[in-house]
Amino acid sequence: MEWGLALGILGAAAAAFLAGGGSSIGVGLAGQASCGVLSEYPDKFGTLLLLVALPGTQGIYGFLSAFLVILKLGLLGGSVPSVTVAQGLAIFGACLPVAVAGFISGVHQGKVCAAGVMMVAKQPKDFVKPLILAALVETYAVLGLLITILLLNGIKVG
Amino acid sequence: MAIAPIKKIQILGHQSDQEAVLACLQDTGLVEVTKVDETLLPDQPPAEKLADLDNRLRSLKEAIDKLGLYGAAKTSLIGSFLKARPIINPEEIEAAVNSSSYQPILVEIKEKEAKIKQLENQVKRLTADFESLHPWNGLNLTVSDLSDSRQTHIFLGIINQSDYVQFIPEIKSKNLPLFLELVNQIKQQRYLIMISLLEHKEEVEQIMRRHNFHFFILPESIKNEDSMRLTVKQGLILLQEKNKRLKLESDAVTEEIISLIPQRILLMGLYDYFFNLRSRLLAIPRLGSTGQAFLMEGWIRAGELAGLETRLKEFSALAIFSREALPSEDAPVDLKNKPYIEPFEVITSLYGLPARYSIDPTPFLAPFFFIFFGLCLTDAGYGLIMVIAALIFLRRLKSVRSAKRILNLILLCGISTVVLGSFVGGFFGVPVKQLMLFDPLKNPLIFLIIALALGFVQIEFGLLIKMVQELKQKQFADAILVSLAWVLLLPSLALIFMKLPWAKNAAFFAAGSIVLFSQRRIKNILARLAAGLYSLYDITKYFSEVISYSRLLALGLSTSVIAMVINTLSRQALGIPLIGGIVMVAIFIFGHLSNLAINTLSGFVHSARLQYIEFFGKFFVGGGRPFIPFKKEKIYT
Numbered sequence: 159m160e161w162g163l164a165l166g167i168l169g170a171a172a173a174a175f176l177a178g179g180g181s182s183i184g185v186g187l188a189g190q191a192s193c194g195v196l197s198e199y200p201d202k203f204g205t206l207l208l209l210v211a212l213p214g215t216q217g218i219y220g221f222l223s224a225f226l227v228i229l230k231l232g233l234l235g236g237s238v239p240s241v242t243v244a245q246g247l248a249i250f251g252a253c254l255p256v257a258v259a260g261f262i263s264g265v266h267q268g269k270v271c272a273a274g275v276m277m278v279a280k281q282p283k284d285f286v287k288p289l290i291l292a293a294l295v296e297t298y299a300v301l302g303l304l305i306t307i308l309l310l311n312g313i314k315v316g
Numbered sequence: 317m318a319i320a321p322i323k324k325i326q327i328l329g330h331q332s333d334q335e336a337v338l339a340c341l342q343d344t345g346l347v348e349v350t351k352v353d354e355t356l357l358p359d360q361p362p363a364e365k366l367a368d369l370d371n372r373l374r375s376l377k378e379a380i381d382k383l384g385l386y387g388a389a390k391t392s393l394i395g396s397f398l399k400a401r402p403i404i405n406p407e408e409i410e411a412a413v414n415s416s417s418y419q420p421i422l423v424e425i426k427e428k429e430a431k432i433k434q435l436e437n438q439v440k441r442l443t444a445d446f447e448s449l450h451p452w453n454g455l456n457l458t459v460s461d462l463s464d465s466r467q468t469h470i471f472l473g474i475i476n477q478s479d480y481v482q483f484i485p486e487i488k489s490k491n492l493p494l495f496l497e498l499v500n501q502i503k504q505q506r507y508l509i510m511i512s513l514l515e516h517k518e519e520v521e522q523i524m525r526r527h528n529f530h531f532f533i534l535p536e537s538i539k540n541e542d543s544m545r546l547t548v549k550q551g552l553i554l555l556q557e558k559n560k561r562l563k564l565e566s567d568a569v570t571e572e573i574i575s576l577i578p579q580r581i582l583l584m585g586l587y588d589y590f591f592n593l594r595s596r597l598l599a600i601p602r603l604g605s606t607g608q609a610f611l612m613e614g615w616i617r618a619g620e621l622a623g624l625e626t627r628l629k630e631f632s633a634l635a636i637f638s639r640e641a642l643p644s645e646d647a648p649v650d651l652k653n654k655p656y657i658e659p660f661e662v663i664t665s666l667y668g669l670p671a672r673y674s675i676d677p678t679p680f681l682a683p684f685f686f687i688f689f690g691l692c693l694t695d696a697g698y699g700l701i702m703v704i705a706a707l708i709f710l711r712r713l714k715s716v717r718s719a720k721r722i723l724n725l726i727l728l729c730g731i732s733t734v735v736l737g738s739f740v741g742g743f744f745g746v747p748v749k750q751l752m753l754f755d756p757l758k759n760p761l762i763f764l765i766i767a768l769a770l771g772f773v774q775i776e777f778g779l780l781i782k783m784v785q786e787l788k789q790k791q792f793a794d795a796i797l798v799s800l801a802w803v804l805l806l807p808s809l810a811l812i813f814m815k816l817p818w819a820k821n822a823a824f825f826a827a828g829s830i831v832l833f834s835q836r837r838i839k840n841i842l843a844r845l846a847a848g849l850y851s852l853y854d855i856t857k858y859f860s861e862v863i864s865y866s867r868l869l870a871l872g873l874s875t876s877v878i879a880m881v882i883n884t885l886s887r888q889a890l891g892i893p894l895i896g897g898i899v900m901v902a903i904f905i906f907g908h909l910s911n912l913a914i915n916t917l918s919g920f921v922h923s924a925r926l927q928y929i930e931f932f933g934k935f936f937v938g939g940g941r942p943f944i945p946f947k948k949e950k951i952y953t
Contacts, residue, residue, distance in 0.1 A: 208917060215918050219870075222877050234884065286666040290928060293921045297867065300922070304764075304870040311760055 163231060163238065165246030166315075169253035170227035173306070177220025177260025177299070184213025184268025191272035195279040205278055205285045209271045212292050216264035219303040223256045226310050239315050252309035259302030267295040318676035320652035321618040322943065324641050326611065329634040334603070334610045337631060338596045345947025346624050347614040348648055352604035362597065369594045376418075376587045379425045380952070383580040386573050404585035418586055421579050428573045435566035442559045445535035446552060451500045451507050452532070453549045460544040462534060469517045471510040472532040473524060480506045483527040490523070492516050507532075584952030592948050599946060615641070615648055615943065647672055649940030657682050659725035667928050669940030677936055680781060681927045684774050688926060690732030691767070692871040692919030694741030694756075695879055696748070698912045699733025702726055729920075741872070744908055745879025756873060763869045771865025771930065772810070775858060778934030779803045785935060797833040801826040806858055827852060861930045867922055875915045882907030 192206040227249055232238045241249075274288020325347060329337055341347050412418050452472070455462075462470055475483060487494065495511040512520045524531075537558075543551045604611040616624060621638055628634055641647035649669045651661045653676070660682040670676055693699065706727035710720065737743075738751040740763065747755065756763040779802050786795035805826035811819035831848035838844040886903040890896045 211914060211917060212921070215914060218878065218914065219874060222874050222881070225881050226877065234888070286924070289921050290925050293918075293925045294929075296918070296922075297864065297925075300867045300870045303874065304866050307870065307873055308760060308764075 160241060160243075160246075162241030162243045162246030165243065166227055166231050166241055166249040167233075169246075169250035170224040170231075172250070173220045173227070173253040173257045173260075174224040175220070176257035177223075177264065178217040180261035180264025181214050181217030181220075181268075182264075184216070184264040184266075184271065185210055187265075187268035188213055188271035188275060191275040195275055199279065199282075202278060202282065205282070206275055208285070209274050209278065209288060209292070212289060212296070213264050213268040213271055215296060216260035216267070216299045219256050219299055220260050223253055223303065223306045223310070226307065227253065230310065230313070230315055241315055245313060245315055248313050249310065249315075252306055252313060254306075255302035255309075256299070256306040257302075260299045263295050263299040263302075267292050267299075270295055318652070318679065319670065319672070319674075319940075320650045322615050322641060322647050322650060323618045323621060323638045324613070324645065324647070325616045325621070325624075326613050326637040327628070327634060328609060328611050328637075329631060331605065331608055331610055333631050333633060334600075335596070337612070337628070337634070338599060340627060340631075341612075341946055342592060342596055342948055344624060344627055345945050346620045347616050347946055348944055349599055349602055349612060349614040349946045351602045352611055352613050366594065366597055369590055369597070372590050373587060373594065375422050375426075376583055376590065379422050380580060380583050380587060382425055382429055383573070383577050383583070386570065386577065404581055408582065409585045409589050412582060412586060413589060418579075418583065421576060421583070425573065425576060428569050431569050432566050432573075435562050435569070439559055439562050439566070442537055442555055442562070445537045446555045446559070448532070449535060449538065449548065449552060449555070451502060451505075453552055454499050455509060455548045458545055458547050459534065459538055459551055464514070467514055468511050469514050471508070471512070471520065471524065471529075472534075473508055473510075474530040474532060475506050475508060475524075475527060477501075477504045477506060479527040479529075480508075483523070483529075486527075487520070487523055490519070492520065494520070588949070588951055591951055595946075595949065614946070617650060617652075617943075641672075646941060648943035650943035651676050651678060653678050656728075659721050659728055660685060662721050662725050663924055663927060665942075666924070667932065668938045669942055671937040671939045674937035675781070675785065675935075677927075677932060680777065681931060684770070684931065685923050685927060686728060686732045687736070687770065688868060688923040689729045689919050690736035691740070691770075691868045692875070692923060693729075693733040693915055694737050694872040694875050695744065695912075696734045696737035696741060697744035697908070698875070698879075698915070699730045699735075699737050701912060702730030702733060702916070706730060741876045742879065745876065745881075745883045747876075756869070756876065760869060760873065763872065764866055767865045767868040768862055770868070771862045771926075772806070774865075774926070774931055775861055775934065776803060776806060778931050779806075782935040793833065793836065797829050801829040801833075802854075805830065805855075809855070861933075864930055865926065867926075871915070871918060871922060875911065875919075878911045878915075879908065882911060 188210040192210050195206060196203060228234060230249070231241065270292045271288065274285075274292060277288050278285045327337065341349065451474075462472070464470065487496070493513060493516075495509075497509050498506060499509050500507040510520065510524075537555065538551045543554050546554060602612075616638070625636060628636065649672055651664065651669070653661060657679050660678050663681060663685060664670070664676065664678045690699070706723050710723050710727070738748055739753045740756050742748060742752075754762050779799060783795045783799035783803060786792075786799055805823055808819045808823040808826060812823060830851055831845060833848070834851040835844050835847035838847055882904065886900045886907065889899040889903050892899055
């Protein structure tokens with residue numbers, strides 16, 4: 159296998175595992191908090207589910223970027239184009255925004271959501287407010303995803 | 317449209333009408349009853365009546381919950397959001413209240429519940445006895461044989477294997493007249509029976525204790541008349557039979573409770589009846605009273621005043637006054653919009669209501685939210701699912717206003733997704749080439765420009781609203797010199813990039829006006845100009861706000877790419893031999909449903925955020941108090 163291809167795969171992998179890792183931590187934090195609240199108020203499951211699911215989007219963004227790279231490199235069958243080292247490095251670099259921004263924002267969005275879960279326990283009617291606050295954190299993962307998509311779109315392979 | 321005008325209403329009437337008037341107000345649900353602040357004596361609610369109601373409510377709730385535990389209709393996750401409520405005839409409830417015919421039901425449920433508990437405890441005890449006795453089933457003695465006779469004492473006990481090997485030699489070395497038999501062994505446990513003479517009882521017992529004997533005492537449940545003559549084995553069978561009988565008995569009682577489940581709806585209706593009676597009593601201290609007459613104050617939507625007056629005509633000794641709210645009064649805020657705008661009130665209310673003298677942002681945010689949500693979801697198939705789901709639920713539930721609003725919002729968002737999805741997305745991840753305006757995956761820049769342009773329009777729109785508001789409040793200088801300047805500055809800055817010659821001049825004038833006038837309230841002219849210059853720095857804020865709308869592209873792309881991925885994966889699953897087809901369908905359905913769920917969530921949250929932060933920041937004044945009319949609460953029905 160050429161170095162260029164390997165670098166591209168490294169980028170896809172980084173996007174998936176870093177953003178996914180951030181989401182895992184975030185969903186984990188919110189999930190733990192909501193279990194505590196659910197033990198007191200089992201009927202709040204539906205509302206809390208939203209708060210727990212929200213930090214999961216970073217992982218999806220990372221997965222999506224990785225998949226775009228996989229399509230670009232023709233790894234799902236079809237002919238694998240020849241990738242130069244520079245192109246591979248470019249793909250790797252293009253994956254970094256979603257990977258790093260996804261990781262960090264996933265963790266911190268999880269913290270906001272966990273705090274939001276506590277809030278819902280006391281103010282059940284205001285459950286959208288923590289959702290919006292959490293979305294403020296997510297902005298940067300979305301922007302990271304956007305740049306990754308645009309960069310990948312700009313890199314011509316083969 | 318916008319904020320509904322609210323009037324203050326005062327009702328003066330004879331004390332004897334008080335209860336009926338309150339009931340009428342509760343029935344119509346038009347008036348928010350506030351505390352009378354005059355120096356009239358506040359009326360006290362009858363304390364013993366309230367306590368009695370509390371008791372009734374408590375026992376009704378207990379009964380309803382208990383019947384719920386015995387399998388009254390289980391609801392699904394979605395069902396718990398939108399449960400269909402039982403409908404009960406008010407006359408039926410009235411009759412039940414007057415005749416107290418429901419009391420026996422409550423007593424019956426309570427007694428049956430206690431009976432089941434008792435039976436269950438018995439079953440538990442018998443089961444435990446059965447289990448402890450079971451290892452001894454090899455004993456070929458009757459139960460009465462196992463108690464002491466005149467000369468002998470019987471030991472039953474359990475000992476560990478390691479203790480057992482030391483115990484046997486020791487007890488044998490004593491040379492006592494003993495009968496010893498190993499009845500059973502399970503794992504490391506040895507079950508022993510020993511018979512000694514009564515005179516040696518103490519000595520034997522000491523040795524046994526030293527070797528950690530665990531003495532077994534026959535359970536009480538076997539030491540009765542019926543089983544005295546039975547062997548252990550037969551006793552066990554008897555226990556089992558008894559247990560079975562008890563279980564049957566408790567099943568029968570359970571059946572009896574289950575047969576009461578149809579009564580649950582009546583109990584629910586009664587609960588709501590008493591609950592509303594209670595809230596009427598609780599409203600009494602808010603009224604003023606002179607002993608002969610009562611005074612009631614509250615807020616009412618101006619448009620509904622006439623309707624209330626006709627409803628109250630039946631009371632002859634009643635005077636109704638109404639007037640506009642004074643600025644100093646804490647009047648509530650209620651939104652009123654055209655039917656197709658009304659669903660978007662959900663979004664405004666989630667943020668908090670606007671202040672009384674500002675404007676309702678709902679009609680302004682509605683078109684933007686509508687478009688943004690569609691762009692975030694961008695899949696006509698998903699939109700179709702939302703539309704169908706919303707229609708189904710709308711058909712199923714008729715009356716609840718807040719739920720209806722949300723369903724209508726889902727319906728509208730679904731429609732937007734269907735339309736925009738067919739133009740820039742696809743149908744479950746499959747692009748429909750004939751409809752597509754452009755492929756966002758190949759030309760993300762076009763999508764990005766559309767997103768930013770939408771953002772630009774909304775921000776400009778927000779600034780315009782602010783300007784119009786300032787004009788209405790006659791702050792002409794602020795409106796023209798500052799707000800209008802901003803409205804002009806942003807597009808002219810954008811146009812400079814397109815190399816339009818006059819754009820530079822326009823931008824220059826607008827910026828100049830902002831520098832000169834934005835901080836007019838500062839007296840020192842130099843400080844004022846410096847502060848004005850600093851205000852220009854807000855350009856970066858507007859810039860970043862426009863950029864923020866690029867999330868529409870990212871979210872839209874993420875939905876369609878994930879949908880494509882799901883299709884690719886499910887197509888690959890077809891390669892699996894034998895079950896390939898099933899796996900493919902499973903991946904397709906599960907994948908698209910979860911993609912729909914997560915992207916609806918983020919589509920909603922991000923579209924709302926754009927309203928709250930980028931749009932509301934321009935003109936919105938919050939702090940309105942919601943209008944909460946005194947009305948019938950429906951807890952169960």
